[in-house]
Structure formats: structure tokens, C-alpha cells
Amino acid sequence: MDYRFSDRISALKPSAIRxxxxxxxxxxxxxxxxxxxxxxxxxxxEVQKIAENILTNRPIEALQxxxxxxxxxxxxxxxxxxxxxxxxxxxxDNIIITSGAQQVVDLATKVLCNEGDIVICEGPSFIGSLxxxxxxxxxxxxVDVEPDGLxxxxxxxLLKTEKNVKMIYTIPNFQNPSGVTxxxxxxKALYELAKKYNVMILEDNPYGDLRVTGEHVPAIKSFxxxxxxxxxxxxxxxxxxxxxxxxxxxxxxxxxxxxxxKQASDVHxxxxxxxxxxxxxxxxxxxxxxxxxxxxxxxxxxxMCDCIDENLGGFVEYVRxxxxxxxxxxxxxxxxxxxFCKTAAENKVAVVPGVxxxxxxxxxxxxxxxxxxxxxxxxxxxGMKILG
Amino acid sequence: MDYRFSDRISALKPSAIRxxxxxxxxxxxxxxxxxxxxxxxxxxxEVQKIAENILTNRPIEALQxxxxxxxxxxxxxxxxxxxxxxxxxxxxDNIIITSGAQQVVDLATKVLCNEGDIVICEGPSFIGSLxxxxxxxxxxxxVDVEPDGLxxxxxxxLLKTEKNVKMIYTIPNFQNPSGVTxxxxxxKALYELAKKYNVMILEDNPYGDLRVTGEHVPAIKSFxxxxxxxxxxxxxxxxxxxxxxxxxxxxxxxxxxxxxxKQASDVHxxxxxxxxxxxxxxxxxxxxxxxxxxxxxxxxxxxMCDCIDENLGGFVEYVRxxxxxxxxxxxxxxxxxxxFCKTAAENKVAVVPGVxxxxxxxxxxxxxxxxxxxxxxxxxxxGMKILG
Numbered sequence: 186m187d188y189r190f191s192d193r194i195s196a197l198k199p200s201a202i203r204x205x206x207x208x209x210x211x212x213x214x215x216x217x218x219x220x221x222x223x224x225x226x227x228x229x230x231e232v233q234k235i236a237e238n239i240l241t242n243r244p245i246e247a248l249q250x251x252x253x254x255x256x257x258x259x260x261x262x263x264x265x266x267x268x269x270x271x272x273x274x275x276x277x278d279n280i281i282i283t284s285g286a287q288q289v290v291d292l293a294t295k296v297l298c299n300e301g302d303i304v305i306c307e308g309p310s311f312i313g314s315l316x317x318x319x320x321x322x323x324x325x326x327x328v329d330v331e332p333d334g335l336x337x338x339x340x341x342x343l344l345k346t347e348k349n350v351k352m353i354y355t356i357p358n359f360q361n362p363s364g365v366t367x368x369x370x371x372x373k374a375l376y377e378l379a380k381k382y383n384v385m386i387l388e389d390n391p392y393g394d395l396r397v398t399g400e401h402v403p404a405i406k407s408f409x410x411x412x413x414x415x416x417x418x419x420x421x422x423x424x425x426x427x428x429x430x431x432x433x434x435x436x437x438x439x440x441x442x443x444x445x446x447k448q449a450s451d452v453h454x455x456x457x458x459x460x461x462x463x464x465x466x467x468x469x470x471x472x473x474x475x476x477x478x479x480x481x482x483x484x485x486x487x488x489m490c491d492c493i494d495e496n497l498g499g500f501v502e503y504v505r506x507x508x509x510x511x512x513x514x515x516x517x518x519x520x521x522x523x524x525f526c527k528t529a530a531e532n533k534v535a536v537v538p539g540v541x542x543x544x545x546x547x548x549x550x551x552x553x554x555x556x557x558x559x560x561x562x563x564x565x566x567x568g569m570k571i572l573g
Numbered sequence: 574m575d576y577r578f579s580d581r582i583s584a585l586k587p588s589a590i591r592x593x594x595x596x597x598x599x600x601x602x603x604x605x606x607x608x609x610x611x612x613x614x615x616x617x618x619e620v621q622k623i624a625e626n627i628l629t630n631r632p633i634e635a636l637q638x639x640x641x642x643x644x645x646x647x648x649x650x651x652x653x654x655x656x657x658x659x660x661x662x663x664x665x666d667n668i669i670i671t672s673g674a675q676q677v678v679d680l681a682t683k684v685l686c687n688e689g690d691i692v693i694c695e696g697p698s699f700i701g702s703l704x705x706x707x708x709x710x711x712x713x714x715x716v717d718v719e720p721d722g723l724x725x726x727x728x729x730x731l732l733k734t735e736k737n738v739k740m741i742y743t744i745p746n747f748q749n750p751s752g753v754t755x756x757x758x759x760x761k762a763l764y765e766l767a768k769k770y771n772v773m774i775l776e777d778n779p780y781g782d783l784r785v786t787g788e789h790v791p792a793i794k795s796f797x798x799x800x801x802x803x804x805x806x807x808x809x810x811x812x813x814x815x816x817x818x819x820x821x822x823x824x825x826x827x828x829x830x831x832x833x834x835k836q837a838s839d840v841h842x843x844x845x846x847x848x849x850x851x852x853x854x855x856x857x858x859x860x861x862x863x864x865x866x867x868x869x870x871x872x873x874x875x876x877m878c879d880c881i882d883e884n885l886g887g888f889v890e891y892v893r894x895x896x897x898x899x900x901x902x903x904x905x906x907x908x909x910x911x912x913f914c915k916t917a918a919e920n921k922v923a924v925v926p927g928v929x930x931x932x933x934x935x936x937x938x939x940x941x942x943x944x945x946x947x948x949x950x951x952x953x954x955x956g957m958k959i960l961g
Contacts, residue, residue: 186800186824187771189739194684194830203641203836221638229632236624244617248813250609253591284672284817284839291838295708296582300688317837320683351577383575412574425636427844429672436574442582448591449705450679450838451672456815458843 193300193322200312201541208530215568217555218535220361220510223485226478226558227425228469235464239457247457253448254440255282255432256459262466263418263432272407273416279440281447284454286391286419286431288447290314290354293387293415293433294321295450296442297351305343305384306354307335309513309542309550311361314354314389323351327544330360332504334367337374344382352387353379357405359392359509362542362554366507372405379413385439391419394475396508397483412436420462422510423475428458482510482558489557489565496573513539515552522551529553534568581688581710588700589929593918603956605943606923608749608898611873614866614946615813616857623852627845635845641836642828643670643820644847650854651806651820660795661804667828669835672842674779674807674819676835678702678742681775681803681821682709683838684830685739693731693772694742695723697901697930697938699749702742702777711739715932718748720892722755725762732770740775741767745793747780747897750930750942754895760793767801773827779807782863784896785871800824808850810898811863816846870898870946877945877953884961901927903940910939917941922956 205218239247254260260280267273274280283289290313298304300322306315308327318325326347328339335355344350353375357367367375379386388405406416415435420428433443447453465471489512490505501514516522526538539552557565593606627635642648648668655661662668671677678701686692688710694703696715706713714735716727723743732738741763745755755763767774776793794804803823808816821831835841853859877900878893889902904910914926927940945953 186773188773188824188826189771190684190830191687191690193687194834197833197837199833200836224633224637227633227636229628229636232632232636233625233628236628237621240617240621240624244620245612245615246815248615248617248620248815249612250809250814284843287837288839296578299579299581302579313837313840316833320834320837385574385576421638426638427634427636429839429841429843436576438576442578445585445587445704446582446708448588449585449675449701449708451676451817452701453817455672455817455843455846458846 193320197316197319200316202312202537205530205535205537213533215534215564216559217568218537219559220556221559222422222426223481223558226481228465228474231465231469232461235461239460239464243460247460249456251453251456251459253444253453255454256456256463259459259463262463264434266466267418267434271404273404274434275410277412277436278434279437280432280434281440281444282454282459283431283433283447284451285421285429286389286417287313287317288450289415289417289431289433290317290387290389291450292443292446293352294318294323295446296439297385298323301349303347303350304352304354305340305350306544307356307360307363308544308548309362309539310354310544311356311389312541315544325544327548330363330365332365334365334371335375337371337378340375341378344378344384350382350384352385354387354389356389357402358390359395359506361392361509362511362537362539363504363513364506364509364511365504366402369402372402373408376405376408376413380411386414387417388414389417391422392509394423395479395482395510397479397486399507406434415439423478424462424465428461430454430458430462482508485557485562485565488562489555489569492566492569496569510556510558512555512557513552514555518551520551522553526553529572532571534571581708585704585707588704590700590925593923593925601921603922603952604947605956606925607947608944609947610810610814611869611946614869616853616862619853619857620813620849623849623856627848627852631848635848637844639841639844639847641832641841643842644844644851647847647851650851652822654854655806655822659792661792662822663798665800665824666822667825668820668822669828669832670842670847671819671821671835672839673809673817674777674805675701675705676838677803677805677819677821678705678775678777679838680831680834681740682706682711683834684827685773686711689737691735691738692740692742693728693738694932695744695748695751696932696936697750697927698742698932699744699777700929703932713932715936718751718753720753722753722759723763725759725766728763729766732766732772738770738772740773742775742777744777745790746778747783747894749780749897750899750925750927751892751901752894752897752899753892754790757790760790761796764793764796764801768799774802775805776802777805779810780897782811783867783870783898785867785874787895794822803827811866812850812853816849818842818846818850870896873945873950873953876950877943877957880954880957884957898944898946900943900945901940902943906939908939910941914941917960920959922959
């Protein structure tokens with residue numbers, strides 16, 4: 186058989202992170218390359234009780250088909266919570282539950298972008314989203330990430346010169362991989378640009394609850410009075426990534442199209458998983474749990490920054506993140522970054538070469554990404570000594 | 574905001590079945606339109622025990638990120654079972670676990686079809702798959718379904734005349750909606766055509782285990798020595814649709830591309846759900862459970878056929894299915910089918926107008942589909958009286 190693959194998939198490569206994780210899968214490798222929550226961040230006992238309760242009292246509902254939009258009590262609970270806590274959601278908005286936040290990026294691209302359309306993103310940005318855009322033959326334009334967020338002038342230049350820009354994709358809080366948090370001024374400026382040029386913003390916020398220092402900055406969606414913003418939420422970093430439950434709050438016209446798209450993709454997100462999240466939010470003090478996670482990550486983030494300063498101080502440059510899971514380490518020009526990452530792997534420390542996160546493979550970077558949630562504290566100390 | 578949607582989604586309508594289910598959602602409506610498993614077909618106690626065991630003994634694995642290909646023990650278990658039981662899978666094949674069988678159809682289209690490419694399907698066929706093809710701007714060509722399966726001459730004519738046919742989509746067992754089972758001769762003829770014209774077959778088999786009478790017919794995939802067939806399997810009809818666990822066994826080159834595509838769609842299928850299916854297959858006599866389901870559906874299928882004969886005999890024509898969930902009732906030409914279905918709904922019986930299942934909205938049919946797994950036995954009797 187002579188397999189003829191579609192254009193969209195022929196050009197798409199497996200994630201570089203996956204390949205690194207495979208190549209460094211041995212238990213003796215220190216995992217700075219992953220982005221997994223720390224094992225002690227899972228509310229295991231609560232999940233046990235909730236699962237037992239659901240499967241005892243409402244087993245058929247948990248095992249039967251559900252509607253594509255998602256489990257209604259969960260939709261209503263998230264909507265009410267996000268409105269009260271973050272002023273997110275207006276009368277013109279709606280919500281659907283998705284199979285992880287990744288599916289929101291997929292559905293947004295599916296309903297908004299034709300092949301050849303353009304998405305503006307941060308350069309560097311989250312590789313899973315970049316590959317998703319690429320899987321629709323969408324063209325990516327990366328803009329620089331500065332210590333206070335993406336470069337607004339570059340965004341406006343692109344909006345002026347490029348036809349068919351359909352979305353601006355941004356991770357405003359503790360951006361993956363740069364760790365940078367976008368300032369309120371830049372969020373507002375970005376919103377005004379989107380309004381002026383009639384382009385939607387895809388605001389991806391998986392790490393927003395993981396702030397360990399500094400002041401909360403309101404989401405772009407919180408000042409969306411014009412129906413410009415598709416907000417992407419996730420339970421992966423605060424409850425469990427393995428359950429694959431995310432959601433989007435977006436203008437109802439967009440949600441209606443996404444629902445049709447999701448029906449064709451996977452019919453609906455598993456009922457049991459949605460009911461579990463719903464009961465967790467309803468019956469447990471999940472904000473206290475998030476506070477506990479923040480404490481865990483605060484310790485790990487501070488430890489890793491201290492270890493970088495001690496072992497690589499004056500050698501790499503980095504913006505100290507106010508939360509999230511990642512630190513972006515910029516090497517001096519005299520160092521060849523791919524060689525550095527390869528040597529690190531040979532010495533049993535897995536880090537991700539920065540080029541994996543760029544919009545175009547030709548976009549330049551001399552940085553690498555490290556993660557502090559996955560390794561143990563001992564691993565952080567030892568790994569950074571080896572990198573040093 | 575002036576929303577500009579993609580071409581692929583602008584033309585796509587929500588499933589007609591969904592709309593009927595919404596319009597006839599009242600508890601006093603007899604549900605012949607759905608396709609839900611009967612509530613007493615779920616192995617509730619087993620699922621309770623398995624969930625408790627997983628969350629007690631391996632909670633972190635169930636809640637943490639997994640790999641895109643799926644939970645390895647489950648992949649190996651299904652592969653071994655399908656090889657031993659159905660002679661499905663060769664050395665050149667591989668398997669991935671998906672978020673329901675729907676996702677296999679989505680991934681197959683994603684990796685094989687460019688916009689404008691052609692998929693040959695049965696006319697009528699499963700609306701979820703048809704909408705999935707449409708969501709990639711793929712063109713559909715329907716071929717007639719005869720009592721022994723799809724019309725092979727029409728398939729060959731299409732393969733001869735149409736360029737860029739990339740897939741033949743077929744549901745060989747108890748086809749949805751026609752209830753027809755494809756004969757072994759036609760399965761072999763279809764395979765030879767696919768080989769001759771270098772086109773892949775997407776063999777969708779959600780109902781294969783639900784045979785209630787007649788002889789088992791081997792899957793097309795069981796004689797695939799050339800790597801032509803993508804086999805689609807599902808746990809929705811034998812364990813639970815709400816868990817959203819399906820799988821595909823296909824040539825490894827195709828699986829590799831699907832894995833990259835799935836990573837961009839939803840990263841992976843929920844770990845807990847996969848572990849649950851794995852333990853169910855491992856520790857319980859699931860073949861005995863399937864036998865139990867067959868007995869339930871055998872009673873319901875026979876009851877519905879008897880009721881059709883009694884109330885609509887000589888009026889509608891149908892092929893008595895040897896299994897599955899659906900019966901396809903052809904009205905005489907003198908009857909206007911849409912009016913019939915509308916009048917049925919007004920009289921509190923929900924059926925699906927046949928046009929919803931056609932490849933093109935202009936393809937003619939005067940049939941409607943009824944389902945016998947969802948209604949109670951009393952509902953079947955009463956509903957068929959009303960239709961009569």
C-alpha cells in the first residue's frame with residue numbers, strides 16, 4: 186500500500202518534548218523537560234470518595250451518553266464561579282466542557298481558521314498549541330515576549346500588513362515556556378487591537394491559579410464587552426491532567442459552532458470525569474486545595490531559582506516567574522544551545538531546547554526550558570549542579 | 574464583533590438526531606430516535622469495584638498525564654484479544670486508544686484527506702461519521718445499501734471515475750441506520766477493489782458484538798494482508814459510551830500519523846477511563862457480560878419486529894437485522910416521509926427521518942430509523958401502536 190497522507194499531517198512532526206521524554210525515559214534521568222503536576226498535588230482521597238459516591242448513587246448517568254455541550258451542573262457551576270471570582274462571562278457568552286484545554290485550541294482553530302489563515306502567537310509559545318494550529322495548515326507569526334508580555338507593536342504591525350489574521354493566541358499568566366506574565370496595560374492594548382482589527386483573542390490560562398508571588402492581573406476576558414475573547418480554562422494543573430477536563434467561555438455564536446465541531450471530534454467529554462470535577466467543586470474546599478498546590482510550587486520555584494543563581498548565575502539569563510511551572514533560561518551567545526541540551530541529556534538531565542517553542546523553525550532563540558513541578562527537590566538541586 | 578467562521582464549519586449543521594432529541598426531550602415521549610444502550614446493559618457493580626481498586630492502589634497513574642498512544646497494558650490486551658478472537662492485526666499494524674470510536678473517524682480523515690478529497694460511504698450511513706467527513710470539507714459519495722451490503726458495482730464505478738478517493742467508509746455489521754450486515758463475498762470484493770485502486774477502507778464496527786441471530790461474518794480487517802484497512806473498535810456498546818474509550822488497529826505508518834494528530838486534538842484519552850476498561854477486560858468475564866447484553870437486545874429486537882409486523886405490516890418494508898440497535902423502515906411512495914416523522918413526534922413518538930443519514934441532502938430516501946435499545950418494552954409496544 187502506498188500511503189498518501191494529507192498535506193496538513195505530512196508536515197507535522199511529533200512534539201520535540203515527547204521525543205526528549207522518550208529518549209530520556211530512564212528512571213535515573215532528572216526530568217526538567219516535562220510539565221507534569223507534582224504527585225503530591227493530587228487530591229487523591231477526595232477523588233476516591235467522589236468516585237465512590239457517583240458510582241453508587243448515579244452510575245447510569247456516569248456511564249451513559251451525554252450531550253456535547255457538557256454536563257449541565259458543571260457548566261453552570263464553572264460559569265457562576267468564573268463570573269463571581271474573575272468577572273469572566275457576559276450575557277452573550279456561553280460555556281462548553283472540553284476534553285482538556287488542548288481541545289479548546291483545536292476547536293477554536295477548527296471553527297475560525299481556513300487553511301492558509303494566520304494566527305499571531307507569542308514566540309516562544311506552547312508547543313501543543315503551535316502543533317494544533319499547524320495541523321490545520323494555519324500559518325504562525327510569532328512576536329517577541331518581553332518581561333512584561335508580548336510585544337504590542339509587533340502585533341499591530343502584523344495586523345496592519347497580514348491579511349486573514351483570524352486569532353491572536355496568548356498565555357498571559359506565567360507563559361509556557363517563558364514564565365512571563367503579561368501586564369494589565371499590555372492586556373488592554375491587545376484587546377483594543379483585536380477590537381480595531383476585528384480579530385479574536387484566544388486566551389489560554391492553564392496556570393492562572395498557580396501564582397506564588399506578586400499581584401493578580403485580571404484576565405483579558407474579564408474586560409471583554411464586545412465578544413472578542415475565547416477564554417480557555419483547565420482542571421489539569423489544579424485537579425488532574427489525566428482526567429482531561431477543560432472548558433471554554435466564549436461568545437455563544439462561537440460556542441454553537443464549537444459544539445458542532447466537538448460532536449464530530451469526540452461526541453462529548455466523558456460523563457464520569459465531568460461529574461467528578463463537578464462534585465469536587467461543589468463538596469470540597471477546592472480553593473484551599475489550590476492554596477496547598479501553590480505552597481508546594483512556591484517552594485520548588487524558589488529552590489530552582491536559587492539553584493540556577495548558584496550554579497549558572499551570570500551565565501544564563503532568566504525572568505523569575507511569579508508562578509506557573511516553567512523557567513526559561515537564555516544562554517550567552519558564545520554557547521551553542523542544541524549542544525548544551527544534548528550534553529545535559531548525556532549527563533542525565535533532560536531540558537527542552539528553546540527552538541521547539543518557536544512559531545517558525547527558523548526563528549532564533551538561544552534559550553532552553555526547565556520545569557520545577559515534576560522533579561523532586563533533590564532532583565532540582567542535583568540537576569542544576571550538573572547543568573552548572 | 575463580526576464573526577468569520579471557517580468554510581469547513583459554516584456548512585456543517587448540528588446532527589438532525591440531536592435536534593430531534595432536543596425537540597422531543599419530554600419524559601412522555603417514546604424514544605425511538607436515540608441510540609443509547611439500555612440502562613440494564615451496564616456492568617455497574619463491576620465498574621464500582623474496579624474504580625475503587627484503581628483509585629486505592631494506583632491513583633497517581635490514573636490522575637497524571639499519559640502518553641498519546643494510550644495506556645500500554647490496554648493496548649496490549651486489546652491487540653492480543655483481537656488477534657486471537659478475530660484474527661485482526663498483523664506485524665505491520667499498531668494500535669492506539671482513542672476518545673471513543675468517533676475520534677478514530679476524525680483522525681483517519683485528518684491524516685488521509687485533503688479538502689475536496691472524496692470518501693465513499695454507504696447511503697444511508699452513520700450521521701456522526703458523515704458530519705465528521707464534512708467537517709474536513711471532504712466530499713461524500715453514497716452507494717446503495719442492499720440486503721447483503723453495499724452495492725459493489727457502484728463502488729467500482731466511483732473508483733474508476735472519481736479522482737482523489739481516499740477512503741471507503743463502511744459499517745459491515747448491523748449497519749447504522751439500515752441494520753444490514755454485509756456478506757463475506759462483498760467484504761472480499763470490497764477489499765480487492767481497495768487494493769486495486771490503492772484506497773484505504775475505514776471499517777467501523779461498534780455493533781459487531783451485538784449479534785443476536787445468524788452466523789458471524791469475519792471482519793474485513795481479518796483478511797488484510799496488505800495494510801489497507803483501518804479497523805475501528807469501541808467499548809461504547811458493550812461497556813459504557815459515557816467513558817468514551819475506543820481504539821483503532823491500523824498499519825503502523827497510519828497509526829504514527831494519527832498519534833501526531835491526536836496529540837494536537839486532546840493529548841490523550843483519560844487515563845482513569847483506560848485503566849478501568851483494562852481491568853474490566855482483565856479481571857472480569859466480559860464475554861459473559863456481552864452475552865447478557867445480547868440476550869437483552871435479542872428480546873427487544875424481536876419484540877420491535879413483531880410490533881412492526883402487527884401494526885405496520887404490509888405498510889413499511891424492512892430488513893430484519895441480525896443484531897445491532899436499529900431498524901430501517903421504508904415507507905410506501907404514497908406516504909410523505911417527513912410528514913410521517915413529524916406526525917409521529919406530535920403523537921409523542923420520536924423517530925429519525927432517513928434523509929439525515931444520506932451522503933448528500935439531495936439523495937432520495939423514504940425511510941425512517943427506529944432504535945430498540947433505548948425504549949422500554951412497554952414503550953416499544955405502545956410506540957409501534959401509535960405509529961401504526
